[in-house]
Amino acid sequence: xxxxxIREVKTRFSRYVKELPKSGSxxxxxxxxxxAALVPVTEDTDLEALALSQNKRFWKLIDDAIARGRxxxxxxx
Numbered sequence: 001x002x003x004x005x006i007r008e009v010k011t012r013f014s015r016y017v018k019e020l021p022k023s024g025s026x027x028x029x030x031x032x033x034x035x036a037a038l039v040p041v042t043e044d045t046d047l048e049a050l051a052l053s054q055n056k057r058f059w060k061l062i063d064d065a066i067a068r069g070r071x072x073x074x075x076x077x
Contacts (some may be wrong), residue, residue: 006030009038 006028009016016026020040028036041047052058 001025001027003027003029006035 001024004016004026009026009028016038020026020038021042024040026038027034028038039050
């Protein structure tokens with residue numbers, strides 16, 4: 001994964017998008033801190049999985065289900 005400053009990406013955005021399939025993902029930083037990512041989308045990309053991977057509510061449901069499966073005490077009870 002490449003790491004680039006937001007100014008650089010803004011200046012050459014089209015080039016970055018065009019190169020994504022061969023160069024891979026780009027982590028974008030602002031003031032030295034990660035703020036966004038460009039991810040290549042191909043025919044094999046599962047867009048639903050990509051969207052869910054960023055959803056905190058979804059991961060909370062998964063974590064709760066795993067805890068119930070283990071017999072851990074319910075955190076919401």
